[in-house]
Amino acid sequence: MAGRKPLLLGHIDSLDGSDRAKCRLRIFVETLSGTISVSQACRDLDLQESQFHELRRQWLRSAVDLLEPRRVGRPPRSTTAPLAAAEYERLTSENAELRRQLQTLQQRVEIERILAAPTAAPKKTVKPR
Numbered sequence: 001m002a003g004r005k006p007l008l009l010g011h012i013d014s015l016d017g018s019d020r021a022k023c024r025l026r027i028f029v030e031t032l033s034g035t036i037s038v039s040q041a042c043r044d045l046d047l048q049e050s051q052f053h054e055l056r057r058q059w060l061r062s063a064v065d066l067l068e069p070r071r072v073g074r075p076p077r078s079t080t081a082p083l084a085a086a087e088y089e090r091l092t093s094e095n096a097e098l099r100r101q102l103q104t105l106q107q108r109v110e111i112e113r114i115l116a117a118p119t120a121a122p123k124k125t126v127k128p129r
Helices: 019-033 038-045 049-066 080-116
Strands: none
Touching (some): 038 049
16 A cells, blocks of 8 residues: 555644643544553553543544534634624613713702802891981
């Protein structure tokens, strides 16, 4: 058979990640291929068998999710833009209403200030006798 020799577990070595994570991945793959037993993998990873099966199930679930068909091309534009415009309109309207309320309150305060100011008593004029 012509072509390159398969790298098998060598693919794992070329991945980014910690050595510990790569070692764990290698052990998961080896159990799936039957190279080592689950009991040996549990000893190597210092895990209980139930923990091993749960970790491996999570890893496989993540792999399946990653391989799910996705839409090609750019992702669609966010649908939150219209919500942002609606929120802007709501805030603008609320701002205008609050400004009207503020102006009304300022006018009331001014009226109360004027009414509360002591009025100058009219000067009494002395009538000549």
